[in-house]
Amino acid sequence: MRLKKAAALLLVIILMISNKVMVSHAGTGSQMPSISFEQNENLDFMRVYHGATTQFTTQGVIGGTRALLVNTGTLDTNYGGIRFDMNEPFNWGDNAVFKAYLTNPNHEDIQIRIDVKDTSNNRRINYFTLPANSSRSITIDNLGPQTPNFSGADGWWGADNGIDQANIDLFEIYLWEERPGLTATSFIVDHITTQAEITPIVTLDQTTATIDKEQGTALQLTATVMPDAITDKTVTWSSSNISVATVDQSGQVTAKGNGHAIITATSNEDHTKKATCAVTVIGFAETIIPYMNRLSFEDQETSATLVENNSTTNRVSNNGITHGSKALDVLFNTGSSSIDFVPVDDKPWVISSNACLTFSAKSQVSSPFDLYVTVGLIDPETGTTNQQVNKISVVPNEQMKITTAYNISQGDLAIRSFSDMNGSGVTATSLVSGPGNIGGYHITKITFGVNQASAGMRFILDSVKTVDDATRVKLGNYYYLDKYGQSNYIDYDEKIHHDQELLDAEANEQMQLDTWIAELEANASRNQFGGWRNEALKQASTGRFYVKKVEGQWMMIDPEGYPYLSTGLDVIRYGDQNTWVAGREPMFENLPDRNGQFSEHFSNLSGCPVSPDGSNETNLGINFYTINLEKKYGDDWLEKWKSNAIKRTKAWGFTSLGCWSLPSIAFGKGNQVKTPYAANFWVTGTHAKLSLDGPGWGHLSDPFDPQFEHDVYDGAMALRDAGVDRDPWCIGVFVDNEIHWGSQEGKYLIWSTFVHSDAYTSPAYTKRALIDWLKEKYNNDINNLNTAWGSSLNSFDDFLPSYTGPVGVQDTTEMFEYIAEKYYKTVHDICERVLPNTMYLGSRFADWGCPQGIAAIAAKYCDIVSYNSYKTHPIQNWMELDTFDKPIMIGEFHMNTCERGAITRGLVPVWPQDRERMVADYLDDIEDNNKLVGIHWFQYFDEPILGRGWDGENSDTGFVDVTDQPYPSLVNAARSVHSTMYENKFAGSQVVINPKPPVDPVFPDKESEEPEPLPPIPVIVVPEFAGLTFEGNDTSVYRLSNATASSAQVVTGTGVTQGSKALKYTVSNLNKSGNGVYSNLILASPGVFGLNMSDGISYDVTNPGSVPVQLRINIHSNGAIATYYYTVEPGETRHIDMVEAGPCAMDVSNPRHGYWGLDNGIFYNSMNGVSFYIWEDSPGLINETSAALIFDNIQAIKN
Incomplete structure (x- = not known):
């Protein structure tokens, strides 16, 4: 499971109608x-x-x-x-x-x-x-x-x-x-x-005012919005510092304390139009802003004002009380409903820099509901207001202690999610919007509310207070995990308390497994591969797995020719169980001696994307799962664990091993383990990657890079070397996983690979391939393309830089298909060449990376199209199953309960009492869908409670927990479905489809002929960079970006250092928005510049202006960018040499020159682009509207 919550972070877009050239109509509406x-x-x-x-x-x-x-x-x-x-x-x-x-x-x-x-x-x-x-x-x-x-x-x-x-x-x-x-x-x-369109003008009757408390605390301001034709003449009032003065929406200003505040009236017609009044307040005695006191709704409390918004409240003394003798009964009326707590006299509450908000809640209804907790905030230094919105699922019949606005992140503890601190005494909310840390703010209001209340929705609220971050206290300062890696804050029947319980549980389980295995072996309707021994439906026996459509229903056929359904568990391995120790030592109750009996289960976790704050140079991690296996099995724990994992999957009814299983268990070893399996490999190596927009993780391979085919070949050959190509027990091969194909419509992929990419500053293999595709489609006539797109291009070469013009929508779709075709066809052809007779199982689509049309393209080349479906049922609309006729497989699913101490609700949270039924229902769908031939559960074991080492993912994903104890509900669900799976799916199919007599499978020769190696990638010879002196023959080597704001012209006189001419680069409209988007003068090459590793470039630069100008230079090399800067004084000419620099830290200490982005070094042998630009919003140009520099004598430095 990778970043599927991308979901987190997920934009899903449907392009509803094709883009067309504007049609003009004779009439109008x-x-x-x-x-x-x-x-x-x-x-x-x-x-x-x-x-x-x-x-x-x-x-x-x-x-x-x-x-x-x-x-x-x-x-x-x-x-x-x-x-x-x-x-x-x-x-x-x-x-x-x-x-x-x-x-x-x-x-x-x-x-x-x-x-x-x-x-x-x-x-x-x-x-x-x-x-x-x-x-x-x-x-x-x-x-x-x-x-x-x-x-x-x-x-x-x-x-x-x-x-x-x-x-x-x-x-x-x-x-x-x-x-x-x-x-x-x-x-x-x-x-x-x-x-x-009419532009509103906002004015105030006063632009400065002073309020002296001795003469009163109120001031009335009046806003006028002109002209009369403006529809919405209302304004929104705001104060920059509500601790000094507040303002209501009638313009009434109320003084609160000595100081200064800016009162702003903003047009509701156009939010960019505003008017302000600078207010000074004097005459108040100095007061201390109060700290927030606990709200426990006792009769004598006076620290907050309660405001009911479509709600009703009542103090109660017999229910939901966690502090004092009273609590607050809150009834939400139908619709949007909430209650507010506002500090008395509007004086914001002070909180600590490491604060969070806690409260207790007890639902009074029978169904869960989402409670939103909004914390109004103000920055005490600037008066800037903000709010943080959090969400918590309030469950029925449970007294919940909740922490919200918690000041903690992945970087603190290297844990992906804190959504449910099950058993720890604290349940955490999930952040909806606003700052992640409320420390440093003051609180202006606390709101508890629901979006759409149903009739009678109620809960009891008590003990609202701020404390030092309860999540950090609970996780960071106390023993959260026991010596087995289990939560110390929850107990359950299968929990291990001492080593003997591990041994006893193992002995009892083996007796049960032996019974189930004996039942399986006595079942004459199952063959050795787990297929259904039904002679009426038997097909040709080929010695390998394959798929066939029989009477309108897709079937997988096992090597003996019988119908087969692949069910299995993913990730039967142990490496993903490492979790961080370094930086989190207080969270562990009783760590084993680092150099003692279990020393081999510690590891170095350096290089992980997510690591805890305070992790020291040891980067120490621990694998509790393997420690428990050694306690359970002894020194030979690894082999015994492998054997028992296979035994379990069979006894539980599963017919195969899913993806990501340890290669040493099964790859090429089917005849030893007697269990079908899915093999897999990633396309790694040095081929180019496409960086994509939108949600998701990772990168898409550039399938047009000649190196891509070689890297696919290497991955397939690794499986062949393991014997997968001739193993009858191998179902097939997954290649890559959850590829980031972009949004639902796929158009983002085109924008990032074709529109936004720059073929001068990067290899851009896909972009160049698409340009060739367009040339062929439009008969190499740019006018034909201009007519179709509504563009005004001079030639197809205009596409080489980053393109900002219109794009034909139909061509967008076809270009997307062209990229996908190239990827899947390349993988298919290599796998067919290297792994003959082995099914290609696809790339396991995720909902965030499965745009329209992609599945149908994959189906042309995949034997089985695979999906990862984290829902309560496997088949979803986004899969577009009606667009192709091929079988499908679910590569990943699971459901989470937190019943053994997991601290995140996971991707598919369900109640523990419902999981057995819901998992059985999910698996049952394999019996009802004519295309579905396999479902695999992710994964064999739970992820570590405190997060797996490399990315912090930490949900209860397993059929077994950290002590290797199975979940009975999951085992029961699996056995129930598997016992009648074939009979239910093929009920009524009694015709003899293949009346041929049974034949013995013919297994491939283990000495099969080696595939021919791929031809070498051609070496492109690039001429050396010849230098630029702008004497008339070299203007085509440079170009401008954001050209509407910049220009370049060849000049004589000032700035010439070689020959008689130089190039003057002018930015006529300086960008001072602070967004860092500047005009660029770019030197570009179709490949690299033909320099050696130790070479460099030199140039002369002159400032013809009257103020200093900072020149910045980006060196594009091997996909990386290094930035240098040089300040050029008015009238100064600087000669600059830039040569290879090894890895070094950023240095911006000298205002005359510096650099950053050299963490991995920069080498000019792979340089393929140089961008010169002016720091347009620098302090020195604050009063300028334009700036210019003159360049000359740009040369290669040969060493």
């Missing part, structure tokens, strides 16, 4: 009316679709009395919302902008999408992010040609060539329901208009 949802307003052209419901509300109203509340119903891929569709087209007008007022009534951020389509089916999708419990005016001000933008909280895609605004066919407003972790189902919309 009617003017679109304003929509404010008032009484008697005609809404006949509004439709509600995909299960959504609507009702009028007074919440979220702007400029009227009603708004529209939209509830999407069940969250799924069929987004529910509202559609506006008139009998004739809308005319938005060429210069009009679309505006709407949106409100998020939920306690979590949501994304609203607005889909606009014209009568030619051109479609543009805009999206807007709304923070929890907020409102905003949104504007769509450009429906013309645009490059898609996904870079911020708001963005758009689709109809790259524009929308015909005079003929709008319909528009839709809906909630993005597939946002990872989303529970919100509603939004509010009001005041939908189209009008000519």
